[in-house]
Amino acid sequence: MEIVKKNIVITFDELRILLYSQGFRRCEGVYMPEKDFSQQDIIRALQKLGENGLLMVGKAEPEAEALPLVFNADPADEEEVAEKPEEEFFIRNDLLEMIRIIGEPDGTEIMRVDPQTRIFCYYSERGIVTSQRYPGRKEYLRLTVYSSEEFEKWRSEFEETELCSTTLEAPL
Secondary structure, three states: OOOOOEEEEEEHHHHHHHHHHOOOOOOOOOOOOOOOOOHHHHHHHHHHHHHOOOEEEOOOOOOEEEOOOOOOOOOOOOOOOOOOOOOOEEEEHHHHHHHHHHHOOOEEEEEEEEOOEEEEEEEEOOEEEEEEEOOOOOOEEEEEEEOHHHHHHHHHHHHHOOOOEEEOOOOO
16 A cells, blocks of 8 residues: 655745634644734735645635635634635645644644654544654745554554654644
8 A cells, every 4th residue: 555645845934824814823733922924924925825836816726625714813702803805715625624633633742753853743533634844944844644544554664663752742
């Protein structure tokens, strides 16, 4: 059986913006400081995601769905209703599912591959998402999604090499 991995490489800020856009204000494994993103920062990040084919503006693709934006400061404040944007964003289905799993996992753990490499795992009945720093690019993460079966096979290969141990450490 061949494992088909779905990798997406994005920056920490792009991930934070996407998580925040879905209403997630805190996320285990992703440091989400009280950073105020300017409109320019958000537009730049959305533009870069568009250039990389992860977001589309104004048109739906077969493998994409509308990106519901939840940018209110306080999700409990129902009186503040965001205006409908002039343009509608569409996000790749696989990326949106990764964001939802990262934002609301059923469980998490950190796997130590070697002294410098840690992989944060987000478990959900919808799949498992792993995140790890992208080699050579300080502000980038590689997100990978697996089915339960694919993840168990991948994990057992790691454990067989005795390079990997599961630890509880500080988030990435």
